Amino acid sequence: EADIYQTPRYLVIGTGKKITLECSQTMGHDKMYWYQQDPGMELHLIHYSYGVNSTEKGDLSSESTVSRIRTEHFPLTLESARPSHTSQYLCASSELDSSYEQYFGPGTRLTVT
């Protein structure tokens, strides 16, 4: 079991609310990622980070933002949630070299009503 944690596991929230999804890892990994996954579909990379103060946008355009103030912490924020943001959000971490294993958190299932 990987030492990467996400909270909350489930979140149901109304349109227009601001939300922050938390992700923490205790493996000392420099690289961290956020993926979005809809049922039966592949994972889509929405954000990643090479380390503290580094954030990059992924392949899938997202209205969310991320920050990396500490190595172990990589929160994702939605300023104004919409029903189109309903999805599963998965956080992952790895060594800097992409040859190495990527460890995933349990995910946050977000529903925006």
Add this chain to the structure above:
Amino acid sequence: KNQVEQSPQSLIILEGKNCTLQCNYTVSPFSNLRWYKQDTGRGPVSLTIMTFSENTKSNGRYTATLDADTKQSSLHITASQLSDSASYICVVSDRGSTLGRLYFGRGTQLTVWP
């Protein structure tokens, strides 16, 4: 275009039976290929990771094969158990560096019936 295609999309087998899942990819350059198991509502968990020079790798009842020439991989599950019911995702990495990225398949949804 770099892609990862998996088949079948879904599969139902009886407990104790074997099965094989397929993965074809067009990712280039190639660094490694991974198989992940994802239980419903959970994050993916790694089963195997293979580089260009490896053509088979086992993890308990899971055996992955890789043919880098034909760009195909398979995941064989032996003596299936109810706990094997999950989505199995094939992932290909395009280079072993900080710039490398992963390409994900949509997964094969396996259901094991008693």
